[in-house]
Amino acid sequence: MADISVTEHHHSDHAPTHHVTPLWQYLLVFFALAVGTVLTVVASRFDLGMWNTPIALFIATVKATLVILFFMHVIHSTRLTWVVVIGSFLWLGVLFVLTFADYLTRSWSLY
Amino acid sequence: MSSLTLHDVRITGAEGSRNYINDEYGALSWLLTKDHKRIAILYLISITIMFLLGGSFAVIMRVELLTPEGDLLTSDTYNKMFTLHGIVMIFFFLIPVIPAILGNFILPIQLGAKDFAFPKINLLSWYLYIFAAAVGLYVIITGGVDTGWTFYTPFSTQYSNTHVIGVTFAGFIAGFSSILTGLNFIVTIHRMRAPGLTWYRLPLFVWALYATSVVMLLATPVLAITLVMLMFERFTGIGIFNPAIGGDPVLYQHMFWFYSHPAVYIMILPAMGVASEVVAAFTRKKIFGYRFVAFSSLGIAFLGFLVWAHHLFVAGISVYSALIFAFLSFFVAVPSAIKVFNWTATLYKASVSWATPMLYILGFIGLFTIGGVTGLFLAALGLDIHVHDTYFVVAHFHYVMVGGTVMAYLAGIHYWWPKITGRMYNEFWARLAALLVFVGFNLTFFPQFILGYLGMPRRYHAYAPEFQVLNVMSTAGASILAVGYALPLIYLGFSLRFGRKAGVNPWGAVGLEWTTSSPPPKHNFEETPVVTWDAYDYPAMMKAVGETQNV
Known part of the structure; x- marks a missing residue:
């Protein structure tokens, strides 16, 4: 017969723990995203020469990172x-x- | 005791008892099913219909090409024929055929699971496929499209007056069907393996589908966004790809082939998985170099992403990047060759059975090798410029896609047919069909290598008279191929009613799918199996059978 004892396999070992994010954290991230949007608009009003695109991309990257880490819960995954x-x-x-x-x-x- | 004896496995489900087919009745029980096996049957029916549709476009083209003059179709209609043939065959047949039919049916059973991780998403992916196919059929009925399956800009965004938006929308939706299938496969393989079924005990079909799913998830979104940009430019006239309004057509080709070259591996990797299963089952041996074969799937999936611009060698890319992509394209031959050498080594000194699935796989190995090696011709910069956009390219990718994927699909459907339906097909007719497919295929496509090398361009309905003999050979081959493809529809359909009962394991094969009844019960197994043996442990099984006979 199969030796079940050596082949035990607990998928529950890998089960993710469900982290409950407090509301204030969501609001803080939302606020940061709003600030990022305002900064993007403000930056677009100034001609920064070769820095125009890198600055817009930098702000967008920071915003995307916040969304991925907090809204998509990756930070607790x-x-x-x-x-x-x-x-x-x-x-x-x-x-x-x-x-x-x-x-x-x-x-x-x-x- | 050996790591596998037949006694280790509790055979579940009894012949004649309830199974996934007779568990429920009525159209709604099928259309709203969440059972992966029933969804596989839905795919089997719909993908077969699309194959017949795509094949009919090919037949019309081959008849046109019997004579050098464009006497059956106008050039415009011919453009639509090869476009629709390509779109239907790639997006609605080759990409889903093995994952969505054989993968859907077999993967959870090979894992010892009751179903996929997301059964509802599995059904959703079929509905997305059907929706995309319906949009595609609407386009076909209302006049078709003439851009080629690649939708190259700016022709597709500015000049074509056919249904570009409709058909790219269909491709966009079909892409989501593919993404959801890949997602389901990956999560299921990670999370739902039976106790004891470690990664290195997995059948190689599972490894192949895992690698395929990774490509589906990473590449398909790029196609989706590219098609959206194409539609956006055509709708709004804002320049993205059209140079007349500030766009860049080569950017389109970069983005399109970032998906579409890996898509070649979405089509061929599952075929390689089928080949491993069938070679092991019909040689009664472990696959030679199991881990090499397993990791070569991942290697192909990875390297397949680094070669796309070999489709752009004459499109105006820099010579420097062309050199890089030529070099990387040669590289992808390495893991492919590992597989071929390992299958061949498995065959060495084996007691090979000439059952129908094995015939198809022997054909697959040879034809895929020719397709792969001629791919190296095309990866070579200088030679590619000579044969670019000729029938050499057409022959090359048909050797990979038809000689490879379709042969392996036919092998797989014959191998698992007894499990899927509980019935055996007629072996004589099946072998005859395999022979006809092999002969017909080679007669169709080998002359095209010569035609291409001699300079006959692809995508024209008329050609120079000196090419006629080879074109007649090709059309004659296509006729034989059509008979070869029609026969399985007849004898497999016949077997559903008149075939003898298959029993649990008609091939004497190893694998969890051969431990449950045919057809399997609704939840695959009466109780969750516990795996204590390696994949393809045929030597142990043969030894156990020998001991039993000696007693």
């Missing part, structure tokens, strides 16, 4: 969830890096 989230961004990085490997080298006139 399992390590596997973290792997999935970080992996997704790595893949986005692959799309960007290899596409730019084309665009940034088109003026390369050695050929």
